[in-house]
Amino acid sequence: MxxxxxxxxxxxxxxxxxxxxxxxxxxxxxxxxxxxxxxxxxxxxxxxxxxxxxxxxxxxxxxxxxxxxxxxxxxxxxxxxxxxxxxxxxxxxxxxxxxxxxxGPSSEIIDKMGNKAEARKTMMEVGVPIIPGSKEPITAAEDGIDIAKEIGYPVIIKASAGGGGKGMRIVNSEEEFINSFKMAQKEAMNSFSDDHMYIEKYLVNPRHIEFQILADEFGNVIHLGERDCSIQRRHQKLIEESPSVVIDEDLRTRMGDAAILAAHAVKYTNAGTIEFLLDKNKDFYFIEMNTRIQVEHPVSEMVTGIDLIKEQINIAFGNPLEITQKDVKITGHAIECRINAEDPDHNFRPSPGTIENLHLPGGNGIRIDSALFCGYKIPPTYDSMIAKLIVYGRDREEAIKKLRSSLGEFIVQGVKTNIDFQYKIINHPKFQAGNVDTHFVQELMSEEEN
Missing domain, CATH: 3.40.50.20 (Rossmann fold)
Structure with missing residues (x-):
């Protein structure tokens, strides 16, 4: 080792x-x-x-x-x-x-799966379902208009080399296409030094479902079930949970098999995530692969008992996976809240500063992943996420109760945080019923404005 x-x-x-x-x-x-x-x-x-x-x-x-x-x-x-x-x-x-x-994976695999257009092409070749869209990356808005006409509006313009919501625009009509394309392309160039774009059919009110995979150097690939990451703001995830309330065993098997097929297609090694969109008819479509550990990996760890960081290290050392697919058992329910130093009352602007007082929640089934301590100065230079609150319960109802209690106990003084905003989300009837999609946060904010 x-x-x-x-x-x-x-x-x-x-x-x-x-x-x-x-x-x-x-x-x-x-x-x-x-x-x-x-x-x-x-x-x-x-x-x-x-x-x-x-x-x-x-x-x-x-x-x-x-x-x-x-x-x-x-x-x-x-x-x-x-x-x-x-x-x-x-x-x-x-x-x-x-x-x-x-x-992590090799540079060749990172290149292949990091480029969204190349990843789409690879998935098409092996039969993993993909959203209708451009087969090759484009740089001209006129070419994008032709593709949009073919697949029908609404469409989403995405940076081919992008991620994290950068270089994305949703377009509902041809009249707004060119301006949206140029804005997305400029943002892509500024963020990734790459102005290649691609066009996809935009699914209305989908769920964002991702599958955690582990793959060793000997061709063994397993999945650890799904995470539902539908609670997002501007394509940035806020709350993730496992398992998803809308995934039954049959659908989990089919999506998991597709995730494993995707990994085999590129001879993937180490930990990775296959991300899908799930529509109202329970049809799923590949959107991208993240060739790294995810922010939300703890929820998979909580429901499977598998330490993903240790698995990454073992695989990188050259050890074969000791876990088979039959060994993976999803038990109970886990939910993660991302705690950010930001001000929801002022358009979520970052709130750097010194932590003057700090109390972290605890108890059975409560996990905090954080680098905070009293007196720590949150810098303005980096991402605003300062902690992850992860809870585990026997079922989703118990997990929500633990999350509500923990958020109420989570005290960070000296900077603004999104703790109260997260509290509003989990107390919303739609969230508690599991009736959410990727537009839920936007709808919640509209409700508050009205």
């Missing part, structure tokens, strides 16, 4: 990885920007190396500095977490060239 792993990330995911490594008897190296010198992950790791100034491009996205820190400390592997360099094929290739194990 690896003796030392460098974590090329920050915040709660860095802390999560450090804790898994500790349990496995593996030493850890934290990297940090000048702004993160006193951050929790730097204090928990066995070693810590500064890799540059606060801006991410000069630190957490600085590939050369991270590689140098790895070589300097003698770490054998790098865990990228999520975000930053986790889906950067150039970085994965650099690791290989420097004989450092990248805890």
């Amino acid at each position: 690896f003796k030392k792993i460098l974590i090329a990330n920050r915040g709660e995911i860095a802390v999560r990885i450090i804790r898994a490594c500790r349990e496995m008897g593996i030493q850890t190296v934290a990297v940090y920007s000048e702004m993160d010198k006193e951050a929790l992950h730097t204090q928990l790791a066995d070693e810590a190396v500064c890799i540059g100034p606060a801006p991410a491009k000069n630190s957490y996205l600085n590939m050369e500095n991270i590689i140098n820190a790895t070589l300097l400390t003698g770490a054998e592997a790098i865990h990228p977490g999520f975000g930053f360099l986790s889906e950067n094929s150039k970085f994965a290739k650099m690791c290989k060239q420097c004989q450092i194990t990248f805890i």
